[in-house]
Amino acid sequence: MYARRVPKLWNQTIEAHRREVREAILDTTAALVGEHGLRQVTMSQIAERTGIGRATLYKYFTDVEAILVAWHTRHVTAHLEHLAEARDQAKTPAERLEAVLTACAHIAYEVAHQHHATELTALLHRDEHVAHARQQLHELIRDVLADAAEDGQIRNDYPPDELATYCRNALNAAGTLASEAAIGRLVTLTLTALRPGQMDPR
Amino acid sequence: MYARRVPKLWNQTIEAHRREVREAILDTTAALVGEHGLRQVTMSQIAERTGIGRATLYKYFTDVEAILVAWHTRHVTAHLEHLAEARDQAKTPAERLEAVLTACAHIAYEVAHQHHATELTALLHRDEHVAHARQQLHELIRDVLADAAEDGQIRNDYPPDELATYCRNALNAAGTLASEAAIGRLVTLTLTALRPGQMDPR
Structure with missing residues (x-):
């Protein structure tokens, strides 16, 4: 050949x-x-x-939409790499969790300040590549949460998937916060709900 | 005349x-x-x-966009009325907070299950009527939080605006949850971070 x-x-x-x-x-x-x-x-x-x-x-x-999907996928891949790096630089499961959630909050801030981010999300939200990338993000956070729970660093009375969904959404609030300090407070607040020994869920 | x-x-x-x-x-x-x-x-x-x-x-x-804005405003107004009702039926500041956050989570669930909700949000997110209605929602939640903080029922070391932003985003997670029980757990989880006597923010 x-x-x-x-x-x-x-x-x-x-x-x-x-x-x-x-x-x-x-x-x-x-x-x-x-x-x-x-x-x-x-x-x-x-x-x-x-x-x-x-x-x-x-x-x-x-077509243009295919380019936008590739563009968006490149962004999400970069976010994934950034989160994986933050995770791998920390030593204990608790430190890994804090590092990943902090990185997540900063990503949410950046995404919210991109031009046309909301429109792009709406345009592409049904695309399967984008859905796949989002799922990978979710799984990375979920696995870090599961490790921290196994290590006794966070509560273990919630399914890790639900904790991951909670974290991702809560940290999205960073998009409308005005300062680095406020983003730090948001991460602390979000983590507070995860501490072990909290009241049982209903 | x-x-x-x-x-x-x-x-x-x-x-x-x-x-x-x-x-x-x-x-x-x-x-x-x-x-x-x-x-x-x-x-x-x-x-x-x-x-x-x-x-x-x-x-x-x-034009069509003006109709969509009116349609969306009607929805948000209904949500506001629903939240105000939930608030007014509860007796103590703590009960009012839980009632409002529960109502918020249910609204997030409904909105996420509406057809074209994401696209509509993207299309209208710069509209000033929509922004105004969103601001009213935010203020209702913020005021309920401020009352609960004043009553010593939740932490008072965070600006109520930041707590409201956190709550609204965290409860948005209800949009991807599958059961009423999971939504209840999310509300409990979100409330947990607000308890008084938690570690100070950084």
Whole structure:
């Protein structure tokens, strides 16, 4: 087969080039959405601004929505990596939990301050890639909570899934808070409900 | 002036009629949005389905978005009334707080299960009427929290505005919970963080 005879280095260069073009398309689209709004951006504009032909653009993405999904997925993937890093730098289950929840609050703050974040979420909320990425975020938080519960650092009378849902929503409040100090207080407040030895749930 | 000579009863009848038409327009639009999606609904469709002329429809609303704003405002007003009722039926500040937070969680559940709720929120989130209604919801919760804090029933080391923001966001988790029991547990969990004598915020 022909493909087998292409040198490995050449394949790698093509791969790197394709990745670069793809990233450039996402960046351009993000910039255009910032300028014109979500629904005013066309494939022709994106191709022109990226400096590629329309035909080339269509080899990468079928439509604007596909680009927005890729863009959003890139964001959520970066958030996931950020959370995993925060988790892995801490030592005990309790420290890991605090680090992850703090990172979550900062992500919520950043997302709320992105242009068109609400519209984008609404546009993509039924997309399965986005749903998958969100599920991964949820699972990361849930697992850190489950570890801390097993270690006796937080209450173990709630399903970890419910605690994770509570945390993610409570920390979304960071999006409307005005200061770093207020975000810190929110994390402390959210953690308070998780302490062991609290009143049993009804 | 001619208007002064119109009998009062007649004015009332016109008022009632106008209100009925207005409500019918909102109901029709809600139904059409449920069938076709938010952005596929036209003024002509709405007029036809409501059984009024297009010219009449335009006397009530300038465009579809204005109808959606009115529809959303009607919802938020109903939520406000529901919360105020829950508040006024309880006796002590602590009971009022629990009643209001429980009502909030149920509203979050209902909103999340409405068709097109996310899209509608995204479409209208910059509208000032919607922002005003949201602010009223926030203030109702904040005032109930402030009363409970003054009564020594909840912690008083946080600004009531921050506690209200925390509660509203945490209770939004009800939107993804599957059972009445889970919603009850969420309210208990959210309240736990508010108890007096907790560790000071950082």
